[in-house]
Amino acid sequence: xxxxxxxxxxxxxxxxxxxxATTGSRCTRVLGVVVLLMLAMHLALALVISPPEVIQxxxxxxxxxxxxxxVAGGYLGVGLLAVGSIGYLWKRTIFWDLLAASAGELALVFxxxxxxxGSLWGRPVWGTYWEWDPxxxxxxxxxxxxxxxxAMRTASTDPHLRARRSAVIGLLAAAxxxxxxxxxxxxxxxxxxxxxxxxxxxxxxxxxxxxxxxxVTFAVLFVWLLVHRFRVAWLEExxxxxxxxxxxxxxxxxxxxxx
Amino acid sequence: xxxxxxxVAGKDLRIEARSKIALNQIAPFALVVLLLxxxxxxxxxxxxxxxTPGLFWIAVLLSTLLVVQRSYAVESxxxxxxxxxxxGLDPAxxxxxxxxxxxVVLAMLEVGLGVGVRLMYDTSLRGWPVLVVATVAxxxxxxxxxxxxxxxxxxxxxxxxxxxxxxLPVVAPVMIGGTRAxxxxxxxxxxxxxxxxxxxxxFAVAYVALGMLLxxxxxxxx
Numbered sequence: 001x002x003x004x005x006x007x008x009x010x011x012x013x014x015x016x017x018x019x020x021a022t023t024g025s026r027c028t029r030v031l032g033v034v035v036l037l038m039l040a041m042h043l044a045l046a047l048v049i050s051p052p053e054v055i056q057x058x059x060x061x062x063x064x065x066x067x068x069x070x071v072a073g074g075y076l077g078v079g080l081l082a083v084g085s086i087g088y089l090w091k092r093t094i095f096w097d098l099l100a101a102s103a104g105e106l107a108l109v110f111x112x113x114x115x116x117x118g119s120l121w122g123r124p125v126w127g128t129y130w131e132w133d134p135x136x137x138x139x140x141x142x143x144x145x146x147x148x149x150x151a152m153r154t155a156s157t158d159p160h161l162r163a164r165r166s167a168v169i170g171l172l173a174a175a176x177x178x179x180x181x182x183x184x185x186x187x188x189x190x191x192x193x194x195x196x197x198x199x200x201x202x203x204x205x206x207x208x209x210x211x212x213x214x215x216v217t218f219a220v221l222f223v224w225l226l227v228h229r230f231r232v233a234w235l236e237e238x239x240x241x242x243x244x245x246x247x248x249x250x251x252x253x254x255x256x257x258x259x
Numbered sequence: 260x261x262x263x264x265x266x267v268a269g270k271d272l273r274i275e276a277r278s279k280i281a282l283n284q285i286a287p288f289a290l291v292v293l294l295l296x297x298x299x300x301x302x303x304x305x306x307x308x309x310x311t312p313g314l315f316w317i318a319v320l321l322s323t324l325l326v327v328q329r330s331y332a333v334e335s336x337x338x339x340x341x342x343x344x345x346x347g348l349d350p351a352x353x354x355x356x357x358x359x360x361x362x363v364v365l366a367m368l369e370v371g372l373g374v375g376v377r378l379m380y381d382t383s384l385r386g387w388p389v390l391v392v393a394t395v396a397x398x399x400x401x402x403x404x405x406x407x408x409x410x411x412x413x414x415x416x417x418x419x420x421x422x423x424x425x426x427l428p429v430v431a432p433v434m435i436g437g438t439r440a441x442x443x444x445x446x447x448x449x450x451x452x453x454x455x456x457x458x459x460x461x462f463a464v465a466y467v468a469l470g471m472l473l474x475x476x477x478x479x480x481x
Contacts, residue, residue, distance in 0.1 A: 089473075089476055141428050141431050144424075144428040145428050145429065147424070148421075148424050148425040148428065151417075151421055151424055151425070152411070152421065152425070155415050155416075155417050155421055156415055164476050164477070164479065165411050165477065167476070168407070168411060168473050168476060168477060169411060169425065171469075171473065172407065172429065172469060172473070173429070175465065175469060176429050176432075179432045179461065179462055179465060180431055180432055182432070182458060182461075183431065183432035183435045183436060183458055184431075184435065186435075186439075186454075186455075186458065187435045187439065
């Protein structure tokens with residue numbers, strides 16, 4: 001937070017302004033290029049180079065999109081949401097709050113895409129868009145939990161109240177996932193449908209490579225998006241702080257004029 | 260902490276005993292829900308008996324929302340929340356006390372609902388011990404989660420709409436566990452019902468522990 005607004009002349013840029021006015025840096029630009037190259041390679045591997053699967057046929061290619069989205073959103077996203085939430089409750093700094101917020105929002109997007117690609121895959125392979133499979137049910141509930149987290153973030157304009165309550169919700173949502181997992185596993189335990197097992201040794205070598213390459217690609221993509229989302233949130237905080245500082249400085253100036 | 264919990268629970272139950280909101284408004288609401296289920300499912304074909312476990316727990320879940328909202332509404336007027344915070348009571352004690360008061364109200368509602376499904380849906384209630392254990396475990400989980408989420412939504416402009424969105428997905432394990440335990444018990448296979456009780460107890464223990472830990476930051480603000 002900047003508190004010296006009234007002693008600075010308005011025309012002089014602050015030392016940190018140039019660094020904070022953009023969400024990119026040399027490092028993120030390099031990372032961005034790497035992500036784009038990896039995505040291009042991922043597309044080539046998933047759509048052209050890897051062979052169709054014996055049972056699923058061409059539909060297996062959706063898996064190279066669906067599974068990495070689920071892993072990046074479900075594990076990385078929710079994991080970082082929990083880390084940010086715990087960090088905030090412990091340290092009480094805006095950094096952890098914004099980390100949790102950014103991770104939660106990206107996890108929501110990735111989970112929505114996971115559900116969408118899963119449905120598209122289910123139609124040709126299972127013959128239905130939706131199946132009450134434990135994993136699907138878990139993902140659907142996770143999606144709603146993340147919507148709830150997002151709703152909390154827009155429910156209050158008081159930054160401290162919002163950060164505190166969001167952190168509790170983020171932590172509870174992450175803690176709830178294993179419980180939901182256990183319950184839906186038992187609930188649908190008898191109907192468990194076979195899914196692709198990446199460690200299955202009979203899997204074609206090229207398919208296995210594509211599978212793991214897609215995981216790495218989407219993890220890097222997630223990190224890249226996270227850095228930018230975090231910086232946008234950070235800049236928003238700065239703008240809000242500065243607007244408040246300027247408003248206070250103006251009121252003070254008015255007070256001096258009338259004296 | 261236990262003394263604080265008793266104080267808070269006593270306060271909430273005294274308010275309830277005097278205002279009788281749960282008796283005069285929430286219990287009739289639960290009855291209406293039972294009637295609506297009968298309209299939705301043909302009462303002549305045995306659907307109601309088959310679906311009793313699920314219908315019972317949905318009615319409980321909807322009633323829980325109202326009881327929890329009521330539990331925080333009594334504090335929203337006249338700065339009651341600030342007053343509670345300034346009493347210096349242990350946050351874990353406040354959490355346990357509010358949960359205990361909600362538990363008592365909800366347990367009474369559940370007895371009423373149990374009588375309701377027995378009489379109106381003609382469901383024969385078998386396997387008493389496991390039914391009681393499942394109900395106690397599930398109710399403990401529901402009120403612990405409800406009290407935490409009630410505190411999260413309390414004081415916000417959007418509290419009425421935010422609470423169901425936050426609370427309902429989180430208690431999915433209770434809904435699944437409670438329904439399955441009841442279905443198994445009513446079918447006469449109590450072995451499977453006990454297994455579901457294990458899940459319900461796990462959920463209850465987890466949420467009571469989380470609530471005691473996390474209530475402090477929630478009591479800090481408005």
